[in-house]
Amino acid sequence: MSPLEVRQKVVEIIAHIAPDEDLTSLKDDVALREQLELDSMDFLDIVMELRKKHKVEVPPEDYPKLATLNSCVEYLTPKFIS
Amino acid sequence: MNLDFDVIIIGAGMSGITAGIRSAMSGKRVLLLEQQQEVGGLNTYYKRAERIIDVGLHAFTNYLPPHKGKGALNKILRQLRIRFEDLKLGEHPSSLISFAEGGMVFGNGPDVQTFCESVRKLFPEDEQRFLSLVRTIENYNVNFIDAKQTQNEKSARQELQKILEGANPLLLEMLLFPCLVYGSSWENDLEFSQFAIMFRALFLEGFARPEGGVKRLIDLLKARFLEEGGNLKLKCKVLSLTEGKAGEWRVFSTLGVFSAKQVISCAGSLESYKLIEERALPLAQERGKLTFTEAIFVLPRSALVLQNKGLPKHSVVFYNERPGHYRYAAPLECTAIDTSSALICFPDNYLDAQKQTIPSEELVIRVSLLANFDYWEKLRKVRADYLRAKEYVLEESIKLVLRYLKREGVELSYLEIKDKIIFHDVFTPWTIRRYGGREGAAVYGHERKSRDGKTPYSQLYLCGSDQGFVGVVGAMLSGIAIANQYVIKDHQSETSI
Numbered sequence: 001m002s003p004l005e006v007r008q009k010v011v012e013i014i015a016h017i018a019p020d021e022d023l024t025s026l027k028d029d030v031a032l033r034e035q036l037e038l039d040s041m042d043f044l045d046i047v048m049e050l051r052k053k054h055k056v057e058v059p060p061e062d063y064p065k066l067a068t069l070n071s072c073v074e075y076l077t078p079k080f081i082s
Numbered sequence: 083m084n085l086d087f088d089v090i091i092i093g094a095g096m097s098g099i100t101a102g103i104r105s106a107m108s109g110k111r112v113l114l115l116e117q118q119q120e121v122g123g124l125n126t127y128y129k130r131a132e133r134i135i136d137v138g139l140h141a142f143t144n145y146l147p148p149h150k151g152k153g154a155l156n157k158i159l160r161q162l163r164i165r166f167e168d169l170k171l172g173e174h175p176s177s178l179i180s181f182a183e184g185g186m187v188f189g190n191g192p193d194v195q196t197f198c199e200s201v202r203k204l205f206p207e208d209e210q211r212f213l214s215l216v217r218t219i220e221n222y223n224v225n226f227i228d229a230k231q232t233q234n235e236k237s238a239r240q241e242l243q244k245i246l247e248g249a250n251p252l253l254l255e256m257l258l259f260p261c262l263v264y265g266s267s268w269e270n271d272l273e274f275s276q277f278a279i280m281f282r283a284l285f286l287e288g289f290a291r292p293e294g295g296v297k298r299l300i301d302l303l304k305a306r307f308l309e310e311g312g313n314l315k316l317k318c319k320v321l322s323l324t325e326g327k328a329g330e331w332r333v334f335s336t337l338g339v340f341s342a343k344q345v346i347s348c349a350g351s352l353e354s355y356k357l358i359e360e361r362a363l364p365l366a367q368e369r370g371k372l373t374f375t376e377a378i379f380v381l382p383r384s385a386l387v388l389q390n391k392g393l394p395k396h397s398v399v400f401y402n403e404r405p406g407h408y409r410y411a412a413p414l415e416c417t418a419i420d421t422s423s424a425l426i427c428f429p430d431n432y433l434d435a436q437k438q439t440i441p442s443e444e445l446v447i448r449v450s451l452l453a454n455f456d457y458w459e460k461l462r463k464v465r466a467d468y469l470r471a472k473e474y475v476l477e478e479s480i481k482l483v484l485r486y487l488k489r490e491g492v493e494l495s496y497l498e499i500k501d502k503i504i505f506h507d508v509f510t511p512w513t514i515r516r517y518g519g520r521e522g523a524a525v526y527g528h529e530r531k532s533r534d535g536k537t538p539y540s541q542l543y544l545c546g547s548d549q550g551f552v553g554v555v556g557a558m559l560s561g562i563a564i565a566n567q568y569v570i571k572d573h574q575s576e577t578s579i
Contacts, residue, residue, distance in 0.1 A: 019165075048570055
């Protein structure tokens with residue numbers, strides 16, 4: 001899966017978790033938390049959906065790697081491929 | 083090892099079912115066991131003639147109307163993937179804290195304008211102190227699952243005395259009343275972080291009621307649990323719990339034996355431990371002492387429209403007659419109920435809500451009174467005495483409402499009202515004990531809480547009132563938080579993003 005596709009998957013997950021958030025103008029290099037009303041419970045849901053929908057495991061020590069869309073893509077792309 | 087389930091949840095109270103939804107959402111195999119025929123626990127409803135009568139839930143707290151922002155309720159619904167609109171919430175126009183010395187009216191947050199005006203009127207010197215309390219609570223962060231909180235308990239009363247230093251002591255009493263009666267398992271006080279949660283839940287956010295009452299919520303929660311693939315067994319009483327050699331739990335119930343890696347119980351701490359070992363626990367000292375009677379009566383609306391005053395307009399009235407203070411404690415020995423204070427709920431006064439539960443020309447009034455569990459436990463042994471006591475509760479509850487209406491300038495006679503009652507029912511602490519299985523019918527659980535949900539047993543966790551969150555929203559949050567922490571996060575970790 002290409003980095004762009006991975007980004008798309010992450011945005012889809014966020015849209016599913018937070019249907020009332022506007023995701024059209026998300027900046028890839030700014031922390032998701034600063035742009036959206038997401039808290040640690042929501043991030044847990046991103047991890048949960050990654051596991052459920054894409055069989056991608058994110059161990060708790062790697063949660064910080066989900067901070068921005070850029071870091072998500074960088075961290076998750078190799079995991080999607082394997 | 084071949085286990086039947088990943089997680090078994092004991093009790094489908096509001097916390098049990100949300101723990102179930104979250105666990106099932108994460109892909110775990112979940113079994114939810116409930117001894118009653120419906121989920122919801124102490125928040126339930128029943129049908130009588132054309133009416134649906136709610137028990138327990140008065141309203142949601144933590145509500146903000148969409149144009150004013152998001153309350154904690156939004157967050158909880160988001161976690162459960164329930165759409166906010168689906169609850170069809172109607173907010174309360176106003177509620178009232180009514181003391182003999184005067185009343186304070188409050189509406190929904192986030193601004194405390196109405197409340198502040200009341201404070202200014204009744205305590206003109208204390209407005210700034212009140213506002214500094216509001217700011218303190220606004221900036222107060224509560225860690226939801228935190229063991230340290232248990233060791234760090236502070237008395238809300240003492241903290242408030244510091245924050246409101248120099249204020250009229252009556253202000254503190256009036257602010258404490260709603261926070262105590264809606265959730266404290268301690269007599270006359272509550273833990274400060276709990277107070278902060280309640281203050282925010284009631285005053286900075288606010289009340290709203292689902293259209294159709296608690297049934298709408300119960301239906302939504304049940305549907306979500308089943309949609310996520312959860313297994314629900316109703317009318318299934320758990321008899322005992324044993325830990326297997328390999329660390330798995332075996333749950334013996336009236337519908338069979340089930341095994342799982344983890345058990346989450348919303349049945350209460352001691353109630354759950356008693357399922358494991360029948361050791362003699364010093365229950366009388368340990369158990370919570372706060373319980374209530376609830377009288378429900380339905381009147382024709384015309385019965386209360388009098389003297390051009392219109393119908394009572396508040397949705398909840400925190401009513402107190404004791405001069406200078408509110409007593410939140412079990413009534414004294416040999417007293418069934420405390421008739422000097424009451425929680426009076428007018429469920430029809432929520433905007434746009436409730437319309438379909440009763441015919442439109444009728445009005446429901448619900449009155450909760452502090453009750454003495456030991457006394458009711460004795461009473462129930464002689465049926466005639468028990469029934470007489472229920473009549474007494476109804477009579478006293480009606481009289482209390484009439485005394486409240488008198489404060490509002492409406493005088494009605496007891497006999498006149500009593501004859502017009504279309505339907506009535508009375509719940510006693512014994513009803514609560516029998517229905518929910520709680521020791522001492524303690525609706526807010528035991529005095530001691532396990533704030534991180536842990537128990538002396540491995541892979542057995544508590545959610546709900548003995549974890550420490552109370553009220554319907556607190557309970558739902560408790561179930562979510564415990565499932566997030568122990569079911570979804572595989573390892574416990576302090577890492578945050």
